[in-house]
Amino acid sequence: MNNQGRPTSPVAANMNERATVSGSKGLDQAEKLIFEVGTPQRTGVDLPEPKGRPSRLGNHARQGEIGLPGLSEPETLRHYVRLSQKNYAIDLGVYPLGSCTMKHNPRLNEKIARMPGFADVHPLQPISTAQGALEVMSVLSHWLMTLCNMPAVALTPKAGAHGELCGMMAIRARLDHDGASHKRRVLVPESAHGTNPATAVQCGFSVDEIPANAGGRVDMVALRAKLEGAGKGSDIAGIMLTNPNTCGLFESDILEIADLIHDAGGYFYCDGANFNALVGRVRPGDLGVDAMHINLHKTFSTPHGGGGPGSGPTVLSDALKDHAPVPYVVKTEDGGFDLVENPDEKSFGRMCAFHGNMGMYTRSLAYMMSHGSDGLKQATEDAVLNANYVQASLSDVMTTAFEGTCMHEALFDDRFLKDTGVETLDFAKAMIDEGYHPMTMYFPLVVHGAMLIEPTESESKGELDRFILSMRSLAERAKSGDVESFKQAPIYAPMRRLDETLAARKPVLRWTPPVDVAEAAE
């Protein structure tokens, strides 16, 4: 082996992993757990000395230490900055996770969310002292209802899946109110997000899967067979449909689907995860939708924060709006705002403490107002344009799952990797070495080895061209028979591939103090 010159192959590149004494690799600093670096008596917070007055805890006082390590402020800062540098992020590069809408998170939104009249207001202080916060909720509601052409919105759901729960609970409440408690079957396409069937079951419904047709859309023959002539007396409660669907395609039969479900006495739940393809161009209310959650953390740019917090306001049709959860904001006669906190007979109740995720309301409203009706429409068009540009630029070296143009995300399958020995997972890990976060992989389930790419409107053409170049070169490298480099990937990430099987088989879910050797020997 030639160890003299510049590394020329991935195997030689492994030389980068020569052990250092510190364990760090240049800017990539090795960092232990706080429990391994802190000590109980150290602290990064100065507090006044307690007076030592008699306690009123009764006989409930905690005995002994908690076992938490203490760190000074500089140690804490350094620890978490070092950890942060082991994360990929939108601010760092293309993050084309399909169905996740990883768009730019404007910093103005962060500034606004931290204004004291929103960030430092208690949820239960008198209504008269929280008028500004309530007005934000009211204005946000107006924007969401107008964009969707729907007459009501429940703001409180705390995430997309919580919004699904809200919509399906409203459907159930309406059915029960109409004495139709026998209607408990919900149709869910097999391409649906996993949350859809999980939500339906959590709401006490049974799930009936609808297959996809060869074009990646709902198989209308199968759907008609289930619904035609079913009538209002049937057990059909509704359908949960994502539109555009998880294959990145608009369900072009959607108006017929809505009619069929309504004729069967059911309701149409639309999963709004992909609303970024529609804002300002298509309104869910015009599609016959009865309920749809909106992921403020996808479509309306609130940060994903490494997995939350999200927010899933749910728009509701005339048929469902009386069953909305509490609390909600109403306008008062004097031009102020009030909060309805106690459910009436029709409302299905309360989904969480307080009023939902205010911090996401301010951010998303700031985003919407910044764009305005013209900018929101442009953003939608750019998102769809970017996805189609990626699809068109890769379709000769990768295999698109379905013919024709897509909406805001491009779906590829793994046929182009056939007989190469490279799998979707390997391809994704190789993207990491190119400096990109991998696309969504192995989802939707209806496509073999799926690769779902959603570039969003936040990418420039130059950035997309570089991305396309990398993807093309990876596809060509895979076809050239270089399996090994894919199996090794990633090599330029802070860590090599992790053993997920081991993690699941022998779960270690927390740090525990090392066992003293002498003690263990006893």
Place this chain on the structure above:
Amino acid sequence: MRYLPLNKDDRTQMLSVIGVESIDDLFETVPKAARLEGLIDLPTHKSEQSVEQFFQRLSNKSTSAGSVPFFCGAGAYKHHIPASVDHLIQRSEFLTAYTPYQPEISQGTLQTLFEFQTQVALLTGMEVANASMYDGSTACAEAVVMAHRVARGKKSKAILAPGLHPHYAAATQTLASTLSIKIDERECRMGRDDNVINHIDDDTACVVVQSPNVFGEIVDLRPIAEKAHAHKALLIAVFTEPVALAAITPPGEQGADIVVGEGQGLGVGLAFGGPHVGLFACTKKLVRQMPGRVCGETVDANGERGFVLTLSTREQHIRREKATSNICTNSGLCCLAFTIHMSLLGDAGIQKLATLNHEYACDLADVLDAIEGVKVENDTFFNEFTVRLSKPAADVVQALADMGILGGVPLSRLTPEGDPNLLLVCATETSSAEDIAAFGSALKEILS
């Protein structure tokens, strides 16, 4: 538009690569009847400056907790948050990352989650914890559903103690209403939590007890755990103020099987009720029934320690309709804030913080108890307690607000059936002696 990088030339070039003439061609799969012509009836785009001004005006219309004497608790608590917490959570790498599904480039989030899980386990005295829930109330609801999963449908009853926060009870009832879970009738009353013991029977899947409860009273969980376990029921212990757990015997040492609560009090601001962060801990035995994301330790191809999301076979994206819960989000950034605040405090810091909270609350109790028409109802408390007023609490709180004091939460605000003269008040390390004195003299004036 400042957030959109494409220009007109880019768009034209890209359309030609795609092989279509106009952007409309990309929307042709949308039925004609549903295509929107023109712009939606909403204002057009605005500059950063004018959006900021709009919100600044609205912000000024609310009274912020930090600007007045402030004594509200009841599930959301005002604590001082060190400046480094907010600085760190705004690092791009934390703020703008997705769920750590690609562990090789997500170790920052994952290691933090592992630290978070350990901190929560230590604070609650439990063996394991998950990577957080939406908030305390939804964590409570999910715990009840989990208890029924553990009972495998053989037990139908869930008992909610009278001191459980009414919003937590309501959220639990909502989630349970569609499943075959019977919620034992409850009335939000003070001093009756021990009575749940009389309701526990063989049909009981779980009993849910909050301590300190919504009235601030600390509840002895041991006898309840004993009775529950005798009937093979689970004890779900709830808390709304995480700082309290640094001062009182943790639920894990009192026999709790599941511990759920709100973590907002550490690192996360009031934010008018959200986002907050739900904490969820349980015994090791129950871990595979636990909802939500979990982070676990493993090694990479070089044998180096690393972290991954694990036990995902419980979750919706794998199990679909057989999942333990439909949840696919945690409260990522809020749980990061919690973790950083906890790291800064350390063992010594958090115990001192808890002591200060308790002492200031004791000071407040002394001041209020001395006022005619005010009686402290608690035997024990941590940093919040209940007072009985000689007038309806809602009126008194409004009168206080008009005098520039946010003086607690009337029980009737939480539950319309609640005793109208009961007021829940709270003091933390942010409650100065001057503020407490101002609260006392204002209350005296209103009640005289």
